[in-house]
Structure formats: C-alpha cells, structure tokens
Amino acid sequence: MADIKLGIIGYGFMGHEHANMMETIDEIDLVAVCDTVMSQMDDAPGSVRKYACMDKLLEDEEINTVIISIPNPLHLEAVVKAAKAGKNIICEKPAAMSVEEFDEMCKITRECNVGFTIHQQRRWDADFRTIKEVYDRHLVGKEYLVKSQLYGFNGNMHDWHIYPEMGGGMLYDWGVHLIDQILLMIDSRLVSVYADMKNVINKNVDDYFNILFTFENGITAEIELGTYYLTPKRAWFLGGTTGSAVIDGPFQAQGNVDGMIVRTKHLLENVPGKITMTAAGPTRSFGEPEPGLIYNEDLPKVDCCHKDFFMNYINAFYGKEESAVKLTEVRKVLCVMDAVRESAKRHQAVLFE
Ligand SMILES: NC(=O)c1ccc[n+]([C@@H]2O[C@H](COP(=O)([O-])OP(=O)(O)OC[C@H]3O[C@@H](n4cnc5c(N)ncnc54)[C@H](O)[C@@H]3O)[C@@H](O)[C@H]2O)c1
Structure with missing residues (x-):
C-alpha cells in the first residue's frame, strides 16, 4: 500500500501515459481518473474509480495527489479547485497560459499548503x-x-x-x-x-x-x-x-x-x-x-x-530530496x-x- 493516492484529471493522451507509468511505480497507487468524455475512460484499469467531472474526483477522500492533464486553459481552474480540496498537485506543462495565471496558482497552493509541481519530464x-x-x-x-x-x-x-x-x-x-x-x-x-x-x-x-x-x-x-x-x-x-x-x-x-x-x-x-x-x-x-x-x-x-521525474517526486514527498522542478524555474520559462x-x-x- 503506497502513501501517495493518485487521481488523474483528464484521461486523454497524457492521462493514459500517466496511468501506464503508474503501473511501473509501487510507491504511487492510482485510485481514480476523471474525464468529461466518459468513453475516454473505457480502457482505464479495472481497479480505478471513474468520475465524470473533476469536482467528483476531488471529493474522493482517499486521493491525496492529483495529476492535471487537461487542455492548457483549464489548468488554472483545476489547480485552484484541487488546492482548495487539499490535494497535492502535479500539473502538466505548460503550467499556465501566462505568468499571471501561474502566479495565481502559486499563491493558492501556498495558501492551501499543498504540494505543487509541474510535469517537466523532458x-x-x-x-x-x-x-x-x-x-x-x-x-x-x-x-x-x-x-x-x-x-x-x-x-x-x-x-x-x-x-x-x-x-x-x-x-x-x-x-x-x-x-x-x-x-x-x-x-x-x-x-x-x-x-x-x-x-x-x-x-x-x-x-x-x-x-x-x-x-x-x-x-x-x-x-x-x-x-x-x-x-x-x-x-x-x-x-x-x-x-x-x-x-x-x-x-x-x-x-x-x-x-x-x-x-x-x-x-x-x-x-x-x-x-x-x-x-x-x-x-x-x-x-x-x-x-x-x-x-x-x-x-x-x-x-x-521519464520515470525519474516521479522517483524524484516520491523522494521529495518523503523529504529525502529537493523537488527537481522548482516553481521559480517554471515561472522563468x-x-x-x-x-x-x-x-x-x-x-x-x-x-x-
Ligand atoms: N509532458 C508532456 O510531455 C506532455 C505531452 C502531451 C501533452 N501534455 C500536456 O497534457 C495536457 C493534456 O494534453 P493531452 O495531449 O493529453 O490532451 P488530450 O486532448 O489528449 O486529453 C485531454 C483530456 O481531458 C479531457 N477533459 C477536457 N476538459 C476536462 C475537464 N474539465 N475535466 C476533466 N477532463 C477534461 C478531454 O476529454 C480529454 O480526454 C496539456 O496540458 C498538454 O500540454 C504534456
């Protein structure tokens, strides 16, 4: 049983990639996925719960971490909602549509005291x-x-x-x-x-x-x-x-x-x-x-x-390593x-x- 209980928001191309990756990582349990197009989740692993919207996934108390893999202009709303729901957040790149949006994300995640990083696996x-x-x-x-x-x-x-x-x-x-x-x-x-x-x-x-x-x-x-x-x-x-x-x-x-x-x-x-x-x-x-x-x-x-991104994430979760992808670096990009x-x-x- 892993400590990191994951929900994936957006089960398209990248959502599937993340689910496949989780099959190789013992330290993260994929608990649920959500997508506004239900058929996108037809091939989700049988063990995971499927939600029709992010609000429902964010109500799932077992989940403590989310990956946001929906189209770019929707990242801000998802980060704000996930932070308010107390979930740690890994957001797909580009983190935000603008520097202003990203600053808003950093502020809300700081205020809600949740982890926040960006999937810069390249x-x-x-x-x-x-x-x-x-x-x-x-x-x-x-x-x-x-x-x-x-x-x-x-x-x-x-x-x-x-x-x-x-x-x-x-x-x-x-x-x-x-x-x-x-x-x-x-x-x-x-x-x-x-x-x-x-x-x-x-x-x-x-x-x-x-x-x-x-x-x-x-x-x-x-x-x-x-x-x-x-x-x-x-x-x-x-x-x-x-x-x-x-x-x-x-x-x-x-x-x-x-x-x-x-x-x-x-x-x-x-x-x-x-x-x-x-x-x-x-x-x-x-x-x-x-x-x-x-x-x-x-x-x-x-x-x-690319698995090294998640291995660093896990080590940072347990306080064994610094997070490799720093928010200041993301902002600079x-x-x-x-x-x-x-x-x-x-x-x-x-x-x-
Ligand atoms: N890190 C990388 O190398 C990499 C590669 C590809 C894409 N991405 C990023 O991943 C994100 C998603 O890209 P993609 O290629 O997977 O797109 P995609 O279109 O394949 O998948 C997006 C999914 O999100 C769903 N969706 C849309 N709005 C939603 C909502 N409000 N709630 C829940 N689900 C919703 C769609 O139905 C779709 O299934 C983008 O930000 C993109 O830039 C990153």
Whole structure:
C-alpha cells in the first residue's frame, strides 16, 4: 500500500501515459481518473474509480495527489479547485497560459499548503542529459555555443492544439520543454532573447520557431523547432574550445543517442595560410583537414528515463530530496516564452534585467 493516492484529471493522451507509468511505480497507487468524455475512460484499469467531472474526483477522500492533464486553459481552474480540496498537485506543462495565471496558482497552493509541481519530464530525456553531461564536465573545454533542434515531418497540429485560445501551437507544446532544458543547462544569467515564429502550414498557431539566447557567461544558445521540415530529427551541437559535441539522429528520448565528440589533435595557432583546393574553389579556412588531425570520441553514457521525474517526486514527498522542478524555474520559462512572443512580434531582441 503506497502513501501517495493518485487521481488523474483528464484521461486523454497524457492521462493514459500517466496511468501506464503508474503501473511501473509501487510507491504511487492510482485510485481514480476523471474525464468529461466518459468513453475516454473505457480502457482505464479495472481497479480505478471513474468520475465524470473533476469536482467528483476531488471529493474522493482517499486521493491525496492529483495529476492535471487537461487542455492548457483549464489548468488554472483545476489547480485552484484541487488546492482548495487539499490535494497535492502535479500539473502538466505548460503550467499556465501566462505568468499571471501561474502566479495565481502559486499563491493558492501556498495558501492551501499543498504540494505543487509541474510535469517537466523532458529534463530526463537521454539526448538532453547527454549534452548536459558534456557541458557540466566541460568535456569540450570552454563552451561558446549550444544548439538544440527538433524537426518533424507532418506539420499538422492535432485536436485543440490548432486553437490559440486553447494554448495551441508549438511554443506552448514543445517550446516549454526546449526552453526549460536550455535554462537548466546554462548556469548563467540570461541577457537577451531574439526570436522568430511562423505559422508555416497551420493557419492560426505557430508551427516553427527559432530562438536565440545570449547569456552573461558569453554562451549563445539557439533552439529551432519546425513541425514541417520533412527531414525529421533531434539534434544538439555544443561547441567548446577543445572540441564539438554532436547529437544528430531520430528522436529517441530514452536509451542510446546518435552522436559523438569531435576533437582535433592540435589547435592551430597563427599558422601560415595553406591553400587547399576544394569543389567550392581554393580556400585557406574551409578545406579538408589533414589526414589524422580530426578524431572522434564516444559521448558519455547517461542513465535516465521519464520515470525519474516521479522517483524524484516520491523522494521529495518523503523529504529525502529537493523537488527537481522548482516553481521559480517554471515561472522563468513562462517569462521567456513571453519574451519570445514579444521579440517575434517586434523583430527585436528582448533584454532581461
Ligand atoms: N509532458 C508532456 O510531455 C506532455 C505531452 C502531451 C501533452 N501534455 C500536456 O497534457 C495536457 C493534456 O494534453 P493531452 O495531449 O493529453 O490532451 P488530450 O486532448 O489528449 O486529453 C485531454 C483530456 O481531458 C479531457 N477533459 C477536457 N476538459 C476536462 C475537464 N474539465 N475535466 C476533466 N477532463 C477534461 C478531454 O476529454 C480529454 O480526454 C496539456 O496540458 C498538454 O500540454 C504534456
């Protein structure tokens, strides 16, 4: 019998994911689910209670914790009701539609003295953890550039994601993860954000964005996401003074990632220009390197999976660990998302104080 008795609010795509995850976690008992569309719960585990609305689920006294996995504009109402019902809350990302909404959520959960965190499980994606490991251990020297790219092939937004008023579009959907990863990795004050957003094939919501961050420590970071590239991939580039780390392959958040660290046997210092003939013409800077000069190393191996979010949640519940996803970090991501929109609208960089 576990101490954490869970109710899932919203039994759609993510609600099902959470229920499946709970089957692998002994420390959490899934007690009930709710959905306003009853048929969504047809395949819920036989052992759980099913409610037609969140109010009924929140009246269930056995439940002490809820996961909120309903569309984005409904998060605020659910957080307020769950906090008033005395339930600890794990809310899906994006936590809120705006910074103001999020501040309201923080206030009510504080006042009601309930736990509150956001499901930012992509902090435990293998590609991100691998590049973060290279960064944290300075395996490519002093870092100057981080690039994070996610390309999809279809381009179509689904269901409520096509409506701006529902918190649709890719900045709300994936931007929140990708920005969170960059801010978690680069341990320096954010100085500015410059962004471009497009609706390439979707009428009303963004399906492409490119965000350039500058940090006080001199590092530039870039996030590029496009749902309509026709050449899908997940890639990272980390440039440092003694090498480059590259991840480039199909998106596989768990397990081994495709990539390498590339190094040169010696750094060139003020050498006389050597002209190399290439297909593009003679060059002194962009020719083929001399044989043997460039060599590859394996990326470090990381051991992580999305279940780690919940293992941290459980440890934090018992006071054994700090909560990994801090509300101040979630708020900062929402502030950056505001800056991204503003920059894209005005075609100007937004500076942070
Ligand atoms: N962390 C992640 O990686 C991740 C991935 C996908 C979605 N999400 C987030 O999860 C949330 C849900 O997204 P989804 O893709 O599961 O959506 P979905 O449309 O698949 O499921 C939402 C479900 O909520 C139900 N619902 C709507 N209003 C309700 C209400 N008032 N009370 C109870 N149920 C209600 C719907 O009937 C539906 O079954 C969103 O905030 C989304 O951003 C997070």
